[in-house]
């Protein structure tokens with residue numbers, strides 16, 4: 001599928017120094033959600049679902065066109081706090097485009113996406129990271145020559161408040177943030193199951209590199225973690241331990257959005273699933289509901305829904 005140019009996508013991959021003074025307080029515990037927005041005139045009250053949970057992210061009638069291609073066509077769904085939501089669909093259905101719209105890579109042609117009631121389009125990607133959305137990519141994007149620890153520390157930097165002068169002058173605040181970022185990065189590497197913290201990223205196994213990406217995304221202290229095909233290339237044992245890791249991440253209070261082609265993993269770990277086909281939402285519900293939905297079966301088998 002077409003990919004955006006491999007430019008830095010989030011706070012873990014670029015310099016956020018100039019924004020640090022405007023950043024929210026550093027969050028130093030795994031999974032502590034981002035603070036709710038305050039005093040923003042663009043904020044909408046978040047809808048709640050039947051169980052009374054608040055919508056963390058609202059995809060509201062979003063259409064996104066690339067020239068003549070309608071990648072997303074009036075797509076609506078909510079992501080509720082604390083859930084694991086699967087976003088599935090055949091190749092080219094619009095899943096990655098949807099992720100890219102949520103993380104500020106693309107602006108919707110029409111409709112809007114709100115996170116904690118705040119409209120996302122028009123915000124720079126690093127601002128979206130600071131709001132509390134982190135993501136991983138289909139293709140691994142690490143700093144190969146840097147150690148595992150350093151890769152994660154880059155993510156931890158996203159919420160540092162040290163100004164450029166205090167970093168240059170090595171003022172106490174700089175050292176304090178450096179120390180807490182380092183400690184938190186060690187914790188996160190342990191959390192995702194990487195032992196060799198001092199190893200260059202390029203020397204880690206493929207599975208470890210994928211987990212390192214997750215650790216780096218978690219280092220930005222997200223309220224929402226978006227995982228784009230995290231099990232790609234995994235063997236069954238690696239998939240099982242990834243499934244457990246995703247559950248553990250949710251257990252820390254982080255909401256998870258998962259794009260994944262492996263149906264066993266999707267069915268085994270998600271609370272709800274949204275299904276896209278040709279840019280349209282064709283189904284939404286529990287894994288069991290989605291699995292038995294004739295439109296979904298037809299989309300995957302490539303036959304008309306009424307024939308499924």
Ligand SMILES: Nc1ncnc2c1ncn2[C@@H]1O[C@H](COP(=O)(O)OP(=O)(O)OP(=O)(O)O)[C@@H](O)[C@H]1O
Pocket residue numbers: 001002003004066069070071089090091092093094095096097098
């Ligand atoms: N940057 C782009 N420019 C033009 N068309 C694009 C671009 N990105 C995606 N598309 C098109 O938008 C549609 C949706 O693509 P998208 O990559 O979002 O699908 P996907 O569901 O993630 O697919 P896959 O499972 O293969 O990754 C496809 O027709 C694709 O060709």
